[in-house]
Amino acid sequence: MNFDFSDEQKQLRDEARRFLSENCTPKEVRAVLEGKAKYDAKIWKGLADLGLLGIAIPEEFGGAGAGRLELCVVAEELGRALAPVPYSSTVYLASELLMLAGSDAQKKHWLPKIAAGEAIGTLALVEAVGDATPKSIQATVSGGKLTGRKTLVPEGEIADFAIVVAREKAGDDARGVGLYIVDMKGAGVSAKSVETVDPSRNHAEVAFSGAPADPLGQVGEGWSCVDKVLDRAAVLVAFEQIGGADRALEMGRDYALDRMAFGRPIGSFQAVKHMLADMYVAATLARSNAYYGAWALSTDAGELAEAAANARVSATQAYQLCAKNNTQVHGGMGFTWEFDCHLYYRRSNLLALSLGSLTMWENRLIDEMRKRNAAA
Amino acid sequence: MNFDDTPTEAAFRAEARAWIAANAPREHEADLRASPFGRVALRNTDIIAASKTWQKKKADAGWACLHWPKEYGGRGASPIERVIWGQEEGVFGKLSGLFIIGHGMCGPTVMAFASEEHKHKRLPPLASGEEIWCQLFSEPAGGSDLAGLRTRAEKSGGEWVINGQKIWTSGAHHSDWGLLIARTDPEVAKHKGLTMFFLDMKSPGVEIRPIKQANGQAEFNEVYFTDVRIPDHQRLGKVGDGWNVSLTTLMNERLSIGASMPTGFPELFDLCERLDADGRPAIENRHVRAKLANWATKSNGLKFTGYRAMSALSRGERPGPENSIGKLVAGSTMQDIAQFALELEGPMGALRRTPGIDETGLFVAMLLRSPATRIEGGTDEILRNIIAERVLGLPADIRLDKDVPFDKIPTKGR
Numbered sequence: 001m002n003f004d005f006s007d008e009q010k011q012l013r014d015e016a017r018r019f020l021s022e023n024c025t026p027k028e029v030r031a032v033l034e035g036k037a038k039y040d041a042k043i044w045k046g047l048a049d050l051g052l053l054g055i056a057i058p059e060e061f062g063g064a065g066a067g068r069l070e071l072c073v074v075a076e077e078l079g080r081a082l083a084p085v086p087y088s089s090t091v092y093l094a095s096e097l098l099m100l101a102g103s104d105a106q107k108k109h110w111l112p113k114i115a116a117g118e119a120i121g122t123l124a125l126v127e128a129v130g131d132a133t134p135k136s137i138q139a140t141v142s143g144g145k146l147t148g149r150k151t152l153v154p155e156g157e158i159a160d161f162a163i164v165v166a167r168e169k170a171g172d173d174a175r176g177v178g179l180y181i182v183d184m185k186g187a188g189v190s191a192k193s194v195e196t197v198d199p200s201r202n203h204a205e206v207a208f209s210g211a212p213a214d215p216l217g218q219v220g221e222g223w224s225c226v227d228k229v230l231d232r233a234a235v236l237v238a239f240e241q242i243g244g245a246d247r248a249l250e251m252g253r254d255y256a257l258d259r260m261a262f263g264r265p266i267g268s269f270q271a272v273k274h275m276l277a278d279m280y281v282a283a284t285l286a287r288s289n290a291y292y293g294a295w296a297l298s299t300d301a302g303e304l305a306e307a308a309a310n311a312r313v314s315a316t317q318a319y320q321l322c323a324k325n326n327t328q329v330h331g332g333m334g335f336t337w338e339f340d341c342h343l344y345y346r347r348s349n350l351l352a353l354s355l356g357s358l359t360m361w362e363n364r365l366i367d368e369m370r371k372r373n374a375a376a
Numbered sequence: 377m378n379f380d381d382t383p384t385e386a387a388f389r390a391e392a393r394a395w396i397a398a399n400a401p402r403e404h405e406a407d408l409r410a411s412p413f414g415r416v417a418l419r420n421t422d423i424i425a426a427s428k429t430w431q432k433k434k435a436d437a438g439w440a441c442l443h444w445p446k447e448y449g450g451r452g453a454s455p456i457e458r459v460i461w462g463q464e465e466g467v468f469g470k471l472s473g474l475f476i477i478g479h480g481m482c483g484p485t486v487m488a489f490a491s492e493e494h495k496h497k498r499l500p501p502l503a504s505g506e507e508i509w510c511q512l513f514s515e516p517a518g519g520s521d522l523a524g525l526r527t528r529a530e531k532s533g534g535e536w537v538i539n540g541q542k543i544w545t546s547g548a549h550h551s552d553w554g555l556l557i558a559r560t561d562p563e564v565a566k567h568k569g570l571t572m573f574f575l576d577m578k579s580p581g582v583e584i585r586p587i588k589q590a591n592g593q594a595e596f597n598e599v600y601f602t603d604v605r606i607p608d609h610q611r612l613g614k615v616g617d618g619w620n621v622s623l624t625t626l627m628n629e630r631l632s633i634g635a636s637m638p639t640g641f642p643e644l645f646d647l648c649e650r651l652d653a654d655g656r657p658a659i660e661n662r663h664v665r666a667k668l669a670n671w672a673t674k675s676n677g678l679k680f681t682g683y684r685a686m687s688a689l690s691r692g693e694r695p696g697p698e699n700s701i702g703k704l705v706a707g708s709t710m711q712d713i714a715q716f717a718l719e720l721e722g723p724m725g726a727l728r729r730t731p732g733i734d735e736t737g738l739f740v741a742m743l744l745r746s747p748a749t750r751i752e753g754g755t756d757e758i759l760r761n762i763i764a765e766r767v768l769g770l771p772a773d774i775r776l777d778k779d780v781p782f783d784k785i786p787t788k789g790r
Contacts, residue, residue: 004687298377
């Protein structure tokens with residue numbers, strides 16, 4: 001049994017960590033958080049130069065042609081460093097959807113641009129409060145023109161293109177739902193920045209009024225494509241989450257060793273030690289669950305949907321616990337703008353919502369387990 | 377990343393599988409499978425006799441105590457081969473419960489500290505199950521604070537005279553030998569005055585009384601020592617070095633990985649499919665799903681953490697304190713799951729066996745046994761300390777009894 005990453009994959013992780021520790025410090029994260037930029041273009045270019053934007057893109061489309069496991073180790077480092085770049089939208093969502101459903105021409109057009117850092121992509125899905133369902137999709141395409149409103153589009157202001165979930169036939173089921181590539185800098189698109197729990201990542205409300213829409217895959221298959229890509233993205237985001245959880249745990253541990261109260265390091269109090277031990281336990285279980293997700297993703301196993309939901313639920317809970325307890329260990333200082341605790345607290349809560357709520361993923365997990373048991 | 381055996385591992389697995397297929401006691405298989413939790417019961421056969429027979433058969437064919445050297449009755453196998461054996465032995469592994477303490481803890485301590493003569497005499501019959509060992513560590517005044525133990529060992533000529541009481545000794549009543557830690561010097565600091573011995577459990581002055589547990593069962597014993605004599609050549613390690621010797625014993629406990637502890641999750645999942653809640657299976661209830669999903673990630677997380685540990689073993693790494701996580705998570709998860717299962721049944725959940733729902737009384741048994749899981753072999757709190765101190769590097773607790781002579785340490789709370 002080798003339920004671990006290979007030496008080469010670990011080297012890639014080290015390489016990504018080295019680059020990010022030099023180029024993506026809390027200073028860069030704060031620049032975006034405080035509105036000085038919408039993302040860090042220098043880090044983005046660096047990731048492109050290192051070949052990290054096109055790791056999983058086949059070589060014929062300008063990528064490195066490596067597997068999803070390589071993507072997992074990079075994701076962990078991006079999460080750890082809170083990288084303020086549109087990586088998840090572009091790589092886990094847009095790029096994966098193009099590879100899943102794109103025509104040869106669409107892949108040829110977009111994938112090399114993504115790999116080179118010349119195109120930022122995103123998925124425009126959400127229209128209403130609550131988790132997205134086929135019924136919630138009301139944006140419509142008629143005669144190749146898209147009209148509608150997406151209320152929360154990650155990287156909505158900076159994306160060069162979006163894959164928009166819309167319907168061609170009025171109704172409330174998945175049959176009329178398709179995917180459409182829309183030029184976000186073109187006519188009929190207006191993006192307005194919205195403030196979120198974590199402003200270190202750009203989000204926008206986007207209105208489409210007759211924007212030219214290029215169909216991606218077949219109408220009627222759009223929703224199942226979104227479903228599949230959400231599973232893939234859930235594994236990758238789980239790696240961002242465990243990267244962040246580990247860093248939050250380390251910050252808490254380091255502070256508990258340094259901070260003195262009542263004549264002793266606060267890390268010598270059992271109340272604090274046990275809180276940190278519980279964070280370690282949650283982070284460890286989440287890591288193991290994420291590894292299983294990585295295995296399922298990399299082999300495109302039949303268990304992917306279950307493994308992804310399992311990784312997602314576990315990682316969401318672990319990151320939220322580690323981030324909030326890190327602040328708690330820091331006491332009052334943890335609530336200052338100056339300390340970095342809130343950066344992790346914000347990101348943990350953004351990621352907990354970004355691919356759908358915890359409840360949605362819990363439901364997916366139970367549904368998949370029931371299917372497997374029924375089949376057994 | 378894969379779940380495949382290396383070629384060597386695959387060859388070992390095939391050999392083990394073939395031998396088990398040809399030799400396992402199939403007549404007990406159904407009973408073993410039907411013993412879901414805690415106590416193993418066989419119809420028409422004494423469990424002790426059945427366990428000893430299977431163990432002897434394994435030993436004769438070289439499948440006992442795989443990780444021990446051949447000269448002491450083992451196979452000289454690698455740690456990962458031991459894990460593979462456990463997977464292949466499957467349900468028949470339930471017949472090894474009687475030997476876990478002896479093989480996992482007493483044997484390795486004897487191997488590390490006894491004379492060559494004792495090792496050749498004692499270890500092979502321990503490996504083959506012909507002799508059973510117990511571990512005499514915990515005391516009424518020394519559980520988590522093991523070094524606070526009070527059983528005295530006083531030198532008298534070439535012998536030691538033992539007086540005192542041990543508690544929570546599993547299997548003492550069918551043990552032939554015991555590993556005993558006792559206080560040889562009460563006037564030095566508590567960790568420094570301890571010495572390790574092994575003794576014949578049939579020695580005059582040894583009295584064993586079963587403990588009736590909070591759940592009504594009796595898996596453990598109290599062992600009383602009245603002027604019990606142990607020859608000095610049965611001392612393990614130097615006089616006063618018993619604490620360090622005990623660390624060897626406890627470190628070996630951690631090597632027993634790979635077999636993840638039960639949480640009751642698969643049984644709860646099944647219950648939620650079968651149980652009706654407002655005309656639909658309980659599993660379709662939103663509240664039930666959230667709970668199940670949470671426990672699924674714990675149960676899966678433990679399983680995959682075990683896989684990671686096995687991968688490390690396969691690479692030749694030694695397991696460390698991070699393996700404390702298994703029991704810490706499994707114990708409280710099992711307790712929560714048991715409570716929730718009864719809660720789903722409504723008032724009838726209070727029944728020891730719920731007709732048509734839980735005929736074997738599994739969940740009540742889990743509920744009543746789980747408090748012990750959170751205490752035995754290191755309480756949840758001690759395990760959190762181990763993780764905090766030895767994994768995360770946080771400071772050790774401040775000890776008020778450090779460097780205080782043992783007989784000057786306060787013993788009354790108020």
